[in-house]
Amino acid sequence: MVVPLFVFFVVFRYGEIFKTQILGCPCVMLACPEAARFVLVTHAHLFKPTYPKSKEKMIGPCALFFHQGEYHTRLRKLVQSSLSPDAIRKLIPDIEGIALSALDSWAASTQVTNTFYEMKKFSFDVGILSVFGHLDEGYKEKLEENYRIVDKGYNSFPTKIPGSAYHKALQARKRLNQILGEIICERKEKRLVEKDLLGHLLNFRDEKGKTLTKDQIADNIIGVLFAAQDTTASVITWILKFLHDDPKLLQAVKAEQMAIYQTNNGGKGHLTWAQTRNMTLTHRVVLESLRMASIISFTFREAVVDVEYKGYLIPKGWKVMPLFRNIHHNPEFFSDPQHFDPSRFEAAPKPNTFMPFGNGAHACPGNELAKLEALILIHHLVTKFRWEVVGSESGIQYGPFPVPQGGLPARFWKQSSCPSQNMCP
Numbered sequence: 208m209v210v211p212l213f214v215f216f217v218v219f220r221y222g223e224i225f226k227t228q229i230l231g232c233p234c235v236m237l238a239c240p241e242a243a244r245f246v247l248v249t250h251a252h253l254f255k256p257t258y259p260k261s262k263e264k265m266i267g268p269c270a271l272f273f274h275q276g277e278y279h280t281r282l283r284k285l286v287q288s289s290l291s292p293d294a295i296r297k298l299i300p301d302i303e304g305i306a307l308s309a310l311d312s313w314a315a316s317t318q319v320t321n322t323f324y325e326m327k328k329f330s331f332d333v334g335i336l337s338v339f340g341h342l343d344e345g346y347k348e349k350l351e352e353n354y355r356i357v358d359k360g361y362n363s364f365p366t367k368i369p370g371s372a373y374h375k376a377l378q379a380r381k382r383l384n385q386i387l388g389e390i391i392c393e394r395k396e397k398r399l400v401e402k403d404l405l406g407h408l409l410n411f412r413d414e415k416g417k418t419l420t421k422d423q424i425a426d427n428i429i430g431v432l433f434a435a436q437d438t439t440a441s442v443i444t445w446i447l448k449f450l451h452d453d454p455k456l457l458q459a460v461k462a463e464q465m466a467i468y469q470t471n472n473g474g475k476g477h478l479t480w481a482q483t484r485n486m487t488l489t490h491r492v493v494l495e496s497l498r499m500a501s502i503i504s505f506t507f508r509e510a511v512v513d514v515e516y517k518g519y520l521i522p523k524g525w526k527v528m529p530l531f532r533n534i535h536h537n538p539e540f541f542s543d544p545q546h547f548d549p550s551r552f553e554a555a556p557k558p559n560t561f562m563p564f565g566n567g568a569h570a571c572p573g574n575e576l577a578k579l580e581a582l583i584l585i586h587h588l589v590t591k592f593r594w595e596v597v598g599s600e601s602g603i604q605y606g607p608f609p610v611p612q613g614g615l616p617a618r619f620w621k622q623s624s625c626p627s628q629n630m631c632p
């Protein structure tokens with residue numbers, strides 16, 4: 208597990224459950240599936256999500272992941288409806304359009320592409336699509352420009368000193384609210400009833416007929432965009448690295464995707480939902496990449512009362528951290544865990560041992576969309592393009608999610624314009 212430098216660890220007891228201190232706060236680390244399930248699923252009501260105040264302020268305190276209970280359930284239903292299989296299957300042609308235009312631009316570039324940076328743009332555009340449907344280009348640019356400033360300041364030192372990255376991010380966050388206000392006004396004027404996230408949030412009425420406030424709508428939109436971007440971009444970047452490092456596997460994935468490409472009249476037809484559900488090998492590559500990279504290495508909760516677990520007392524106010532990465536890399540559940548082997552997913556993992564999208568009340572509602580984005584991008588990449596990783600830098604960079612060193616610098620070619628077979632993998 209990766210520990211930021213500022214975190215001071217005092218480990219009292221090693222093992223699958225142990226106590227430690229993070230910045231002076233007592234914390235119980237949980238590296239076994241049963242304990243993670245206890246906290247996230249069966250006794251989730253005894254533990255609340257906990258984030259630093261500075262982060263909560265940046266995203267917006269009304270975003271669903273800071274809450275539990277009735278408000279959380281209500282908002283979660285709305286977010287889930289906009290990300291349900293029925294909703295996301297309709298996005299396939301648009302996601303294909305976004306993927307193809309991104310791939311074309313990388314292939315046309317004479318510069319080395321920073322894969323992670325470009326994947327962030329790709330996942331942001333898909334996020335915008337799922338939140339707003341077809342959004343006016345001008346609004347999209349303004350949202351992207353300000354969101355980028357928020358993104359930069361999010362992990363910086365939280366100081367309100369003018370000119371600091373955090374202060375700039377707070378200012379940009381305010382501007383995002385104004386832009387969202389304009390988009391909402393326009394949609395209300397046009398009386399459009401859309402099935403995207405904004406539509407679900409605007410149409411909501413509680414049992415007394417009350418609607419959501421402007422802040423509740425804005426914070427949840429920014430929250431979803433935030434949850435969707437770096438996570439998905441990191442995983443897709445890892446997929447490209449793992450495929451690049453294993454030419455045999457790449458050939459097998461390519462064969463699977465070429466069969467679909469041929470069925471679709473040489474790529475002229477759109478991918479269907481059924482085809483994306485039938486990419487057996489590619490899907491296993493996605494799952495294995497999620498396991499290997501364990502983008503969300505852990506999550507934080509706080510005990511809201513004294514809790515007893517298997518004879519241990521977790522006092523009220525203590526933090527608990529289910530450690531997903533440790534579970535995903537435990538040889539008891541995944542043999543030879545450091546080896547990239549998609550075939551391990553031919554059999555379902557043991558219950559509660561594979562949690563790249565979390566578990567229980569706060570489990571990721573965007574998991575199907577994230578996998579769909581990855582499958583669509585891989586389909587177009589391997590059937591129409593080639594790529595080569597530049598440089599021999601290995602290693603991992605954290606920002607805060609793990610990504611290949613340097614964001615995986617790479618060159619992309621359209622297959623027909625590949626300079627030489629030897630230059631492209």
Ligand code: HEM
Nearest residue numbers: 271272434435438439442503506563564565569571573577
């Ligand atoms: C590969 C990409 C992704 C990964 C690995 C991932 C992982 C996770 C995890 C582990 C959680 C639970 C955190 C916790 O329990 O504290 C979570 C929550 C969440 N994710 Fe994702 N996520 C991904 C993509 C997405 C996408 C594409 C969206 C939306 C379009 C999304 C929206 C959310 C939201 C809104 C929550 C909060 C749910 C709640 O609190 O009820 N995520 N995600």
